[in-house]
Amino acid sequence: MTEFSRRQLLTTAVAAGATTALTPLVTSTSRAAAPPATAQAPGFYRYKVGDFQITVVTDGAATFPLPDNWVQNHSKAEVQKVLAEAHQPAETVTVPFTPIVINTGQKLVLIDTGYGPEMHVKTKGRVGHLPANLAAAGIDPKSIDTVIISHMHQDHVFGLRTAEGDLAFPNAEIMVPALEWAYWTSDAEMSKLPEGYTKSVYPGIRKTFVGLENKVTKYEWGKELVSGITTVATPGHTPGHTSFVVASGSAKILVQSDVTNIPQVFLRNPTWQVVYDVDPLKATETRKKFYDMASADKFMVQGYHFPFPSAGYVEKRGEDYRLMPIAWNPVL
Amino acid sequence: MTEFSRRQLLTTAVAAGATTALTPLVTSTSRAAAPPATAQAPGFYRYKVGDFQITVVTDGAATFPLPDNWVQNHSKAEVQKVLAEAHQPAETVTVPFTPIVINTGQKLVLIDTGYGPEMHVKTKGRVGHLPANLAAAGIDPKSIDTVIISHMHQDHVFGLRTAEGDLAFPNAEIMVPALEWAYWTSDAEMSKLPEGYTKSVYPGIRKTFVGLENKVTKYEWGKELVSGITTVATPGHTPGHTSFVVASGSAKILVQSDVTNIPQVFLRNPTWQVVYDVDPLKATETRKKFYDMASADKFMVQGYHFPFPSAGYVEKRGEDYRLMPIAWNPVL
Numbered sequence: 001m002t003e004f005s006r007r008q009l010l011t012t013a014v015a016a017g018a019t020t021a022l023t024p025l026v027t028s029t030s031r032a033a034a035p036p037a038t039a040q041a042p043g044f045y046r047y048k049v050g051d052f053q054i055t056v057v058t059d060g061a062a063t064f065p066l067p068d069n070w071v072q073n074h075s076k077a078e079v080q081k082v083l084a085e086a087h088q089p090a091e092t093v094t095v096p097f098t099p100i101v102i103n104t105g106q107k108l109v110l111i112d113t114g115y116g117p118e119m120h121v122k123t124k125g126r127v128g129h130l131p132a133n134l135a136a137a138g139i140d141p142k143s144i145d146t147v148i149i150s151h152m153h154q155d156h157v158f159g160l161r162t163a164e165g166d167l168a169f170p171n172a173e174i175m176v177p178a179l180e181w182a183y184w185t186s187d188a189e190m191s192k193l194p195e196g197y198t199k200s201v202y203p204g205i206r207k208t209f210v211g212l213e214n215k216v217t218k219y220e221w222g223k224e225l226v227s228g229i230t231t232v233a234t235p236g237h238t239p240g241h242t243s244f245v246v247a248s249g250s251a252k253i254l255v256q257s258d259v260t261n262i263p264q265v266f267l268r269n270p271t272w273q274v275v276y277d278v279d280p281l282k283a284t285e286t287r288k289k290f291y292d293m294a295s296a297d298k299f300m301v302q303g304y305h306f307p308f309p310s311a312g313y314v315e316k317r318g319e320d321y322r323l324m325p326i327a328w329n330p331v332l
Numbered sequence: 333m334t335e336f337s338r339r340q341l342l343t344t345a346v347a348a349g350a351t352t353a354l355t356p357l358v359t360s361t362s363r364a365a366a367p368p369a370t371a372q373a374p375g376f377y378r379y380k381v382g383d384f385q386i387t388v389v390t391d392g393a394a395t396f397p398l399p400d401n402w403v404q405n406h407s408k409a410e411v412q413k414v415l416a417e418a419h420q421p422a423e424t425v426t427v428p429f430t431p432i433v434i435n436t437g438q439k440l441v442l443i444d445t446g447y448g449p450e451m452h453v454k455t456k457g458r459v460g461h462l463p464a465n466l467a468a469a470g471i472d473p474k475s476i477d478t479v480i481i482s483h484m485h486q487d488h489v490f491g492l493r494t495a496e497g498d499l500a501f502p503n504a505e506i507m508v509p510a511l512e513w514a515y516w517t518s519d520a521e522m523s524k525l526p527e528g529y530t531k532s533v534y535p536g537i538r539k540t541f542v543g544l545e546n547k548v549t550k551y552e553w554g555k556e557l558v559s560g561i562t563t564v565a566t567p568g569h570t571p572g573h574t575s576f577v578v579a580s581g582s583a584k585i586l587v588q589s590d591v592t593n594i595p596q597v598f599l600r601n602p603t604w605q606v607v608y609d610v611d612p613l614k615a616t617e618t619r620k621k622f623y624d625m626a627s628a629d630k631f632m633v634q635g636y637h638f639p640f641p642s643a644g645y646v647e648k649r650g651e652d653y654r655l656m657p658i659a660w661n662p663v664l
Contacts, residue, residue, distance in 0.1 A: 034440045034475050036385040037378060041469070043662045044373045053368040058662040087630065087645045087656065096662060108366045126663055137373070143366045264659070298419065307659035313419045324419065325657050327596070327639035330375045330390040330428060331458055 042136035043129060045309035046332060050248025052228060053103040055137050056302070056309040059114025059159065060127035061096040071265070072273040072280055079265065086264035095262055097155050098310040099130055100255065100302060101137075102246060107145040107226050110169065111244065111255060112304060113159030130159050131168070144169040146226055148219075149176045150257035150304070151241040152184045153276065154201050157208050175225055178218035180240025185209075197276050234259050234290060236283025237276065243290070253300040253311075259283075259290050261305050263312075263323040267291070270320055291321045300326065374468035375461060377641035378664060382580025384560060385435040387469050388634070388641045391446025391491065392459035393428040403597070404605040404612055411597065418596035427594055429487050430642040431462055432587065432634060433469075434578060439477045439558050442501065443576065443587060444636060445491030462491050463500070476501040478558055480551075481508045482589035482636070483573040484516045485608065486533050489540050507557055510550035512572025517541075529608050566591050566622060568615025569608065575622070585632040585643075591615075591622050593637050595644075595655040599623070602652055623653045632658065 043058035066083075068076050070093060080090040088094070102109040113130060120128025134141060147169050149157055162168050183189050184205055193199040209216065219225055221233035221242065232243040237258045244255040260266035261274040270287045273280035294301050295316040302311045303323075312325040375390035398415075400408050402425065412422040420426070434441040445462060452460025466473060479501050481489055494500050515521050516537055525531040541548065551557055553565035553574065564575040569590045576587040592598035593606040602619045605612035626633050627648040634643045635655075644657040 034435055034471070036435050036437075037387065037470060038664060040378055040662060040664045041376045042373055046369060046372055055369065058660075060662050087632075088659070094659065094661075096660070103366055103368050105368075129662065138369060139366070300419075307657075308662055309660070325639075327420070327426065328390075328428070328641070329426075330372060330392050330461065330640055332370060332372045 043133045043308060044137040045328070046137075047309075047311070047326075047329065048251075049246055049253050050251035051105055052246065052248040052251075054246070054253075054302070055101040055103070055139065056311065057099050057101060057130055057133045057137060057139075058308045058310075059097040059099060059133075059155075060120075060123075060125075060129040061094050062123060062126050063092050063094040066091055066093050067275065070275055072275055072277070074269075074272055082265050082268065086268075088264060093262070095305055096307055096310065097127060098302075098304050098306065098308060099159070101134070101139055101144070102226075102229065104226060104228050104248070108139070108143055109146045109148060109226050109229060110144045110172070111148045112150055112156040112257070113147060113168065115155050116158035116161055116168070117163035119154075119158055127155070128159070141169050142171055144172045147172045147174045148225060148229070148244070149174065149180075150243070150255075151238040152176065152180050152205050152209075153238065153258070154204055154208075156257075156304070157205060160208055173217055174212065174215065175217045175219050177231070177240035177242045178220055179235070180238060180242070181216070181218050183239045185213075198278055234286045236279045236281070236286045238278050241283075241286075253302055254290075254294055255302045256290065256294075257304055259287055260303070263303065263306055267314065267321045267323050292316065295321065375465045375640060376469040377660070378469075379641075379643070379658075379661065380583075381578055381585050382583035383437055384578065384580040384583075386578070386585075386634070387433040387435070387471065388643065389431050389433060389462055389465045389469060389471075390640045390642075391429040391431060391465075391487075392452075392455075392457075392461040393426050394455060394458050395424050395426045398423055398425050399607065402607055404607055404609070406601075406604055414597050414600065418600075420596060425594070427637055428639055428642065429459060430634075430636050430638065430640060431491070433466070433471055433476070434561065436558060436560050436580070440471070440475050441478045441480060441558050441561060442476050442504070443480045444482055444488040444589070445479060445500065447487050448490035448493055448500070449495035451486075451490055459487070460491070473501050474503055476504045479504045479506045480557060480561070480576070481506065481512075482575070482587075483570040484508065484512050484537050484541075485570065485590070486536055486540075488589075488636070489537060492540055505549055506544065506547065507549045507551050509563075509572035509574045510552055511567070512570060512574070513548070513550050515571040517545075530610055566618045568611045568613070568618045570610050573615075573618075585634055586622075586626055587634045588622065588626075589636050591619055592635070595635065595638055599646065599653045599655050624648065627653065 045056045047054050071079050083090055097114050099110060099112045099114055115127040117128055160168055190202055221231050224230045228248050230245045232245060234243040235241050243257050246253050246255055266272055271284050277283040291314050294314040300311055301314055312323040315322045315324055377388045379386050403411050415422055429446050431442060431444045431446050447459040449460055492500055522534055551563060553563050556562045560580050562577045564577060566573050566575040575589050578585050578587055598604055603616050609615040623646050626646040632643055633646055644655040647654045647656055
């Protein structure tokens with residue numbers, strides 16, 4: 001046999017799968033089998049933007065049964081079809097969470113903080129890995145100068161606190177979008193919430209910020225928060241939802257935060273409204289503008305819910321988009 | 333301002349890039365800047381195939397000036413256009429090298445061995461990282477039971493030797509394709525070689541195997557080498573080039589070896605002939621059959637020259653293909 005054929009391949013594959021008890025072709029002295037490893041590789045990845053060093057640090061990923069209404073304006077069956085096209089299971093969704101650290105040479109800046117220790121326990125260790133992965137990357141939480149919050153959803157802010165309720169980044173200035181602060185601290189806004197995701201999560205969000213009312217810095221859109229890190233208005237997902245341009249020299253990237261949830265579903269279908277969007281029509285409008293620009297200008301986009309290391313380029317195809325992940329650089 | 337505009341974004345981005353000396357919006361007590369990290373994250377990644385555990389281990393990536401004839405049947409300008417579409421630099425090519433370890437529960441199997449210590453030095457540390465990354469993954473080279481070589485090109489076999497010339501995996505059976513062995517050890521075949529890549533590399537390849545003539549196991553296509561690992565004939569890149577089905581229970585993947593070089597160029601353009609292909613027309617034929625099957629049957633494909641972690645699904649689009657990388661799983 002000098003060529004493989006599809007039939008041959010499928011036959012041998014099935015045979016191989018079915019016959020683990022068969023004698024292998026070659027029998028060598030059998031060695032003690034190595035036990036399978038129980039831990040994934042440390043979840044960080046580094047790249048440069050001009051003179052800045054970015055360290056992408058995963059907080060983990062949550063896998064949960066696909067809710068009937070996960071996409072507000074499309075059926076579960078339609079979502080399942082898209083998941084299948086992306087080679088994902090049909091009955092569950094997996095959403096990654098990905099803060100980044102930016103070393104500007106002058107400041108060490110963390111954007112978003114992951115799910116924190118309480119959810120680490122509640123999810124049996126699926127999320128809440130930011131502290132461990134920061135440690136693996138050699139980044140001391142005490143050395144973080146600035147924590148920038150993109151928006152106040154729980155997966156972005158719970159990591160501000162340790163298990164004891166202390167500040168996880170004790171020496172950092174904490175910066176939140178002014179509009180976001182106004183929204184989540186407004187009893188009037190919260191009282192208007194319909195049943196659903198936002199109503200269920202807001203007490204925990206408020207609790208995170210108790211005692212920080214006069215400590216956090218409220219920031220505006222279109223401003224440079226730290227030299228080289230500029231805020232971009234991307235409302236809709238939440239009222240004060242913010243993205244960022246990170247620029248050093250002539251190099252720049254976009255940090256999108258939650259302009260979309262997982263790209264396999266929502267970049268491909270930019271009009272689809274994930275259930276977490278507070279103002280889904282505005283979020284859709286933001287999405288299209290943001291990705292039209294990212295694709296036209298070939299910005300690299302860092303996405304909180306993109307698969308780790310959560311960075312890629314956006315390609316426009318007709319009315320939808322597609323993420324081309326960056327090629328991993330194994331050596332700095 | 334409640335919305336971003338493209339003009340606003342570009343303006344602030346440019347301003348941010350040009351004005352690192354500007355006073356930031358918020359000035360907090362300046363802390364000592366953390367030094368930039370000097371090392372990338374350890375380069376391994378784990379996933380399961382049925383009961384098997386795969387550990388993908390990068391050997392590094394080589395970046396070199398784009399040769400005029402890198403693609404035998406297309407111009408440098410055409411290659412540069414494709415690289416640009418893939419958001420890669422136009423004047424260089426980056427090729428990653430990615431062995432895998434398969435723990436079947438009974439055997440610890442390494443497929444391909446990377447560039448080894450000599451090339452590690454010659455490339456100033458761009459390649460030859462397999463030993464360090466195996467160590468990071470907790471895998472002792474002495475515990476490897478079987479080394480399977482897909483084909484005998486230098487980036488797959490040089491890692492068989494330590495810097496001292498000893499066997500890098502001293503307790504492992506070494507298995508090579510019988511046709512591949514016959515080709516590289518044939519003075520008649522080598523004497524027929526035209527000037528070029530193969531002629532330049534064969535002395536080093538032969539040197540690697542000096543003293544192993546009676547020690548290596550020569551294997552055939554369509555055979556199960558180790559329970560669950562079956563060889564698949566994929567000739568063309570080299571005469572004995574081999575791929576693998578790895579199957580456990582009902583789960584199976586394809587380990588393609590070098591059916592293509594980097595997917596950004598050669599999956600998208602399956603008729604393009606990389607300069608390393610010994611029989612480019614046969615390689616093209618193999619490629620089309622292989623990817624037609626992989627796409628139709630939705631096999632996950634592990635690729636030696638795919639960007640780390642070097643696994644994905646192949647989508648067929650008309651006459652060409654596209655790689656959809658797997659979504660990184662941050663927690664086992």
